[in-house]
Amino acid sequence: MLAVALGGAAGSMLRWAIASSVQAYTPWPKWTGTFLANMLACLLAGWLLHDDASSPFHLAAGVGALSTFSTFALETVEDWHAGRRRTACTSVCTSLVGGPVLILAGAMLA
Amino acid sequence: MTVRSHLLAVTLGGALGAGLRIATVAATAMVLPKWFAIMALNIAGSAAIGWCMHAVSPQRHTLRLFLCTGLLGAMTTFSGFADALVNQGSDHHIATAMMNITASMCFTVLGVVVGRRCAQLKDTRRTAKSPSADRQP
Numbered sequence: 001m002l003a004v005a006l007g008g009a010a011g012s013m014l015r016w017a018i019a020s021s022v023q024a025y026t027p028w029p030k031w032t033g034t035f036l037a038n039m040l041a042c043l044l045a046g047w048l049l050h051d052d053a054s055s056p057f058h059l060a061a062g063v064g065a066l067s068t069f070s071t072f073a074l075e076t077v078e079d080w081h082a083g084r085r086r087t088a089c090t091s092v093c094t095s096l097v098g099g100p101v102l103i104l105a106g107a108m109l110a
Numbered sequence: 111m112t113v114r115s116h117l118l119a120v121t122l123g124g125a126l127g128a129g130l131r132i133a134t135v136a137a138t139a140m141v142l143p144k145w146f147a148i149m150a151l152n153i154a155g156s157a158a159i160g161w162c163m164h165a166v167s168p169q170r171h172t173l174r175l176f177l178c179t180g181l182l183g184a185m186t187t188f189s190g191f192a193d194a195l196v197n198q199g200s201d202h203h204i205a206t207a208m209m210n211i212t213a214s215m216c217f218t219v220l221g222v223v224v225g226r227r228c229a230q231l232k233d234t235r236r237t238a239k240s241p242s243a244d245r246q247p
Contacts, residue, residue, distance in 0.1 A: 004132050005129050007128060009124045012184045015179075015183060019179075041187075049193070064190050070152070070222075071178070071179075077219055100196050102192075
């Protein structure tokens with residue numbers, strides 16, 4: 001359980017660092033930080049966790065915590081309510097296509 | 111000091127959220143498919159983040175980081191969702207994959223809206239019940 005907690009803590013910190021850096025150092029919109037963290041997590045999930053049965057718990061926790069669905073949904077709703085409907089649709093479509101593609105790409109790297 | 115407390119909030123929240131997710135998926139493995147447990151956690155987490163973003167004021171930034179970025183961010187997972195889609199596709203369970211995409215997207219977005227609405231309603235009721243409101247002519 002300690003390994004799971006450490007993995008979760010590391011994944012969350014990395015996600016927060018990516019999202020904060022994107023907001024602080026790039027002119028990119030807010031959703032791209034979460035998007036980049038989610039895509040990196042998908043690539044790592046395909047690469048490190050391709051054999052689901054033998055995946056160590058701490059890796060599953062870390063990679064899972066690096067990605068997030070709640071923030072993705074929240075930012076989609078915020079963009080939609082703010083009238084940035086094209087941004088909301090772009091975020092959803094690129095994530096839904098990019099996630100599975102990067103899982104497959106990661107599995108090919110393994 | 112502030113950076114340290116923010117870091118601690120995200121770390122603790124992330125550790126708890128990931129533990130909660132792994133424990134829930136493991137506990138329900140006998141009765142629910144893994145993708146369904148992940149979807150349920152994603153929906154619950156989205157509703158909770160919708161509530162938290164309204165109920166916890168931006169001034170309480172550390173608490174927001176603990177709850178939203180750490181706990182709920184780590185409890186919900188996009189990579190687990192995408193991994194389930196790939197598995198469903200490779201097993202030729204296309205209808206299940208479509209259902210997973212549709213239900214996950216619709217119910218998480220709806221969850222955020224409902225969560226926020228519940229927090230707004232609670233706020234409205236509290237304001238209406240407060241003594242200062244009673245003194246209004």
